[in-house]
Structure formats: C-alpha cells, structure tokens
Amino acid sequence: MESTNGRNLALLVLCLCACYALAFEGGKEIPATKFGQSVAPTMTFLYCYSCGYRKAFEDYVNILGEKYPQIQIHGANYDPPGMNYYLSKLIFALKIIIIVSVVTSVSPFTCLGLNTPGWWNHLQGNKIYACMMIFFLGNMIEGQLISSGAFEITLNDVPVWSKIQTGRFPAPEVLFQIIDNQLQFTDNVQENPDFVK
Template sequence: MAVSVAANGFRWLDILEQEFDKTFVDLDLLLGEIDPDQSEITDEGRGKLTVLSSSWAQLVHKTQTLSQTNAKMEAQLIDTKAEIIETKAEKVAMQQQIKDIMAQLHASQLECQILKNQEIEGADTIRKRLVCHFKKITKFLLCTLFAFKEDQLNRQRSEFKRDAVWEIKANELEKENVKLKNSIINLQSEVYGSRLAAKYLDKELAGRYRNVFEQFSQLIRTHYPQLSVVGENYPPPVYKSVLAQCLSILKMLFLVCIVLGQNPFTIAGLATPSVFQWALQNKIYSCLMLFFFSNSIESFLMSTGAFEIFVNDVPLWSKLQTGHLPSAQDFLQMLQTFQNKENTIGGGGPNIGGMSSSSTFNT
C-alpha cells in the first residue's frame, strides 16, 4: 500500500506539471495579445513568467527527489515491519519451546526420583507445574516428550513460529487500523468544515446575485419604466439535474435503511460493504455524514454560477462567457445600445414600451 502511495505521488506531480505547462502557454499567449504600444507590460510579464517557470522547475526537481527518497523509505519500512514480525514470532516460538523443554526436564527429574525412591528439592512445586502444563500440551508434545533431536526441535519451533506470525500480524494490523480510524475522523472533520464553508459561500453568492438582480431591476424601473422585468433560475444541464434527483432518492433510501437497521445488500444478494456495516453501527454519525455529503453534491450539480441577461430573448450579457457580472453603467449602456438597434431596425421612434427584459440568474 505504501509503495502505491509513492507511485501516486509521481502521477500527481505529472498531472500538476501538465496543468502548469498549459497555464503557462495560455498566459504567454495572453501577453502576446497586448497592444504593441504597451510592450513594456508584455516584456515585464514575460520576465515574471520566466522567473516563475524557473522556480517551478526547481520545485518539481526537489519534489521528485523527496518523492524518490520517500519511496525508498517506504520500501525499507515494509521490509523492517516484516523483519520485526519475523523476530517477534521467533521470540514467541523460542519462549514456548523453552517452556516445553523445562517441562520435559521436570518430568525426567520426577522419573529419576521414582526410580531412586528419593525426594528432590521442589518436587511438589514441579508436580503442580506439570499438572498445569500437561492440560495445555498438545498431542505432538506428548509423543515427543523425551525426544531432543535437533530436527524435532526445529519442526516444533517452526510450528510455534507459524502460529505466532499470524497472531502478531493481526495485532499490528489492529494497531494500524486504530491509527487509520483516527486519521479518517480528523479528515472527515476537516471535510465537513470545508463543506459547510462552501455551503455558506454558495448562499452568500446567491444572495449577491439576488441583490444584483434587484439593483438592475430598480435601474430598469427608473430609466425604462415601460420594460417588464422577469427573474428566474438558470436551468442546469439535464444530465446534472437527473443525477441530482437520483442522488436525492438514493440518499433517502439509505437514510431509511440505516435508521431502520435494514441491509439492502443482503436483500439483493450482494456482499455488504464494510462502510455500510460501520454506518449501521454508528447510525447518528453516519446519517449526518450522508446528509451533508449528499447535499453538498446536489448543490454542486444544481449550481451553474450563471447570471444571464436577455431582452426580447436576445442575450445582452452572459456571466458564463465573461466570467464576471456587469456594472450598473455597463448594464444601462447595453440597454441603450439595444434600444438604438431596435429603433433603427423598426424605422425610428423612441417608443420602446413593447420590449421586455428578463434577467435570468442561478444561485
């Protein structure tokens, strides 16, 4: 897993480098469109671009070096973990084997005592230890109780080691799982904060659009009282609207299943994802997370950021094309220009009462 993260780091760096190159070329072309009389601005801008490109190249080089070092360290970390697990398993196997050898020694001492019909020091203690040990000893140990051959000891140690390896790996994975859960909780807290900030930003932007619409409407009523003003939401693309509706239905379905403790995957004959099992165990937290996450995606799908102005179905301004809102003076100038064109086409006359203005905006 660690090596894959390092590989993804190189891929991310390539993507960022491609984006930088594309943006650099766009800026260079944009500087080339500046009027020749203002060549000083072009020269200065291209000088800044040269410095920026040099800094970016050094940054990429240092990042590649760090990524390569990180990849090597991650590989070494994997090897070190494997060696630690191997060493721990060897230690457990040796300890278990020492216990077995001590039990065999005690049994030999008791046998000598019986043969010689004499007591040895600590005989009662040895008997008690043997009683407790023989309850736990396996059939294999009973068969090899008095066998001290090297090959038998090696096989015994290998068996102990094989069992210990899985137990140690399970313990290590459990510790890593706890760390990852804590990291996920911290990341989710940051994501929720970002989503709430984005949500409030969308509301603020929507309020700004509404204020601009009201301001423009008041300008029309003041300067062109004959015009009627109509405001409506700019429709998002059809596929985004369908995706938002499907997402809303899935959200409600999963919320109901989580609250009622039902598993739709079992009903459908599919394997239950671990995420859904966690959601069933943490209903309140998972419902809140699902609600905010799905709402943020729905808002993103339904939001267009548009502020389009039409007069008699003729577009006067498009924020989607220009990237910004018009000023009040620009808005009045656009209406005056449109009025002059209408009067020219219609044969003159100041009457513009037949026109209607529709300002379409989306929050």
C-alpha cells in the same frame, strides 16, 4: 411475516422517493408572439443559484426597476447544460434512499441477497450522525454538479449579456446602454426622469 411486510413497505417508500426525485419537469410552454401587441419589454435573468447570485439579481432588479419602471423583470435558476443536471437529480435520489434506509433500518444489501458490510452496521449504530453526513455530503456534490457560474440576461428573448462568455457581471451603466440600444425604437419604455445617475 410482519418484518417482511415492513421491508416491502420500506422498499415501496424508497422507490416512491426515488421516482419523485427523478421526475422530470413538465414541458415548457410556448410563449405567445408579441407581434401587434403593445406589451412592455421583458428582461429575464438566469443565474446560478448555488453560486449565491440571487443577491446580485435582486440588486439589478432594484436598479432597473428604478430607472425603467415599464420593464417586466423575471429571474430563474440557470440549469446547467449536459449531464450535470441529471447527475445532480440522481445524487439527490440516492441521498434520500440512503437516508430512508438508515432511518428505517432496512439494509439494501440483504434485499439484494448480499452480505451486509461493516460500514453499513456502523451507519445503523450512529443514525443521526450518518444521516447528517449523508445529507451534507450529498448537498456538496449536488452543488458542485449544478454550479455553472451563470448570470445570463435576455431582453425580449434576445441575449444581451452572458457571464459564462464574458467572465464578469455587467456594470449598471453598461446594462443601461445595452437596454437603450435594444429599445431605441420602442415607444413603450421611457427612462424615469427622477432617476439619479
């Protein structure tokens, strides 16, 4: 009786972990319009975090903050289009479910009325090794699914650079020229006179 209650509790925990992992993010807020407002320009960087582009983003933030102190700069992870994002969430949920099953010694095969395979018994016998391998293998697959190579730049919600389309990062001088061209009629942004080129 107690083992049945323990299994039911473990299955409940597994289901809650899976639901949490697959939970979708809330709807995006609609930004307020900027007409008639004296608002500083906003530059947004969407980059591939799993590709290691966060350092490049921080370098651009430092360079742009030095030359254009009035521009507000935001950065976020670029979610890959299509099913890759959802597949990575599914892999994450399966990884958590398998690790919790191994740690709690709950066999999903017996819960489904199937014979337990030998490899599952091997996982149960080597829990630490099995959990580490499941974790790292799951992370590797997730990384491959969400790796987009993106470094997308928008200025006031207008796309100004796409690494996906060009295949490269913009040189700082090119980005300065793009900003100057986009903001040539704006009085809010002025170049820092102390900026060293």
